[in-house]
Amino acid sequence: MAKVVVFDHPLIQHKLSYIRDEKTGTKEFRELVDEVGMLMAYEVTRDLELADVEIQTPVTKMTAKRLAGKKVAVVPILRAGLGMTDGVLKMIPAARVGHIGLYRDPKTLQPVEYFAKLPQDIEERDFIVVDPMLATGGSAIEAINSLKKRGATKIRFMCLIAAPEGVKLLQEAHPDVDIYIAALDEMLNDHGYIVPGLGDAGDRLFGTK
Ligand code: PRP
Ligand code: URA
Numbered sequence: 001m002a003k004v005v006v007f008d009h010p011l012i013q014h015k016l017s018y019i020r021d022e023k024t025g026t027k028e029f030r031e032l033v034d035e036v037g038m039l040m041a042y043e044v045t046r047d048l049e050l051a052d053v054e055i056q057t058p059v060t061k062m063t064a065k066r067l068a069g070k071k072v073a074v075v076p077i078l079r080a081g082l083g084m085t086d087g088v089l090k091m092i093p094a095a096r097v098g099h100i101g102l103y104r105d106p107k108t109l110q111p112v113e114y115f116a117k118l119p120q121d122i123e124e125r126d127f128i129v130v131d132p133m134l135a136t137g138g139s140a141i142e143a144i145n146s147l148k149k150r151g152a153t154k155i156r157f158m159c160l161i162a163a164p165e166g167v168k169l170l171q172e173a174h175p176d177v178d179i180y181i182a183a184l185d186e187m188l189n190d191h192g193y194i195v196p197g198l199g200d201a202g203d204r205l206f207g208t209k
Helices: 010-020 026-044 082-091 138-149 164-173 201-206
Strands: 004-006 050-056 061-067 071-078 099-104 111-117 125-130 154-162 178-184
Touching (some): 010 154, 026 201, 071 082, 071 138, 082 154, 082 201
Parallel strands (some): 004 178, 071 099, 071 125, 125 154, 154 178
């Protein structure tokens, strides 16, 4: 079974308290989600492979480490995943970006795919799927199904807030996918919203309703 990492870093918890706060407006919400995405990228990439390279410093030759192995692709689940993408790209500027568009049918809560555009060299890439919310788990499971169907083999999932129900279902559906969560909340309400959560991530990011 892949790992589930829940972040307890003070900076992340501090920023999350403002992200959750209903008084936080769109501009600040967007900036904070971007910042937390950047901070999380640091841990999510902890096990990327390194390779030795010979370099010359101004003082001497040395064997240094650079990223090796597969190249990275970040895949936001549209729309709200877009809010975390730039933060991750600040840490991994050479990463490619794929997009998977899914919305939850408000009645059935089932995800419906409406868009998918991914880098061509899928088998060669390490994928980081980003979405602020892991609620029922349906969207994340479907996005990862979509990636695997197209040939992706190494996938990580990162989100801001998760419900225990979503984590369980995602683990069962994709036991090979490591899950990174800034905060694990209590439960889902009858409308499939995370409690206490932050409300509708897409609406808060883009100022829609
Ligand atoms: C939200 C969120 C996730 C999904 C999580 O997207 O960004 O993608 O819900 O819920 P789930 O785990 O129950 O599937 P939404 O469907 O509201 O679309 P949006 O990002 O376009 O607003
Ligand atoms: N999607 C959201 O945007 N918020 C939730 O709480 C659950 C799903």
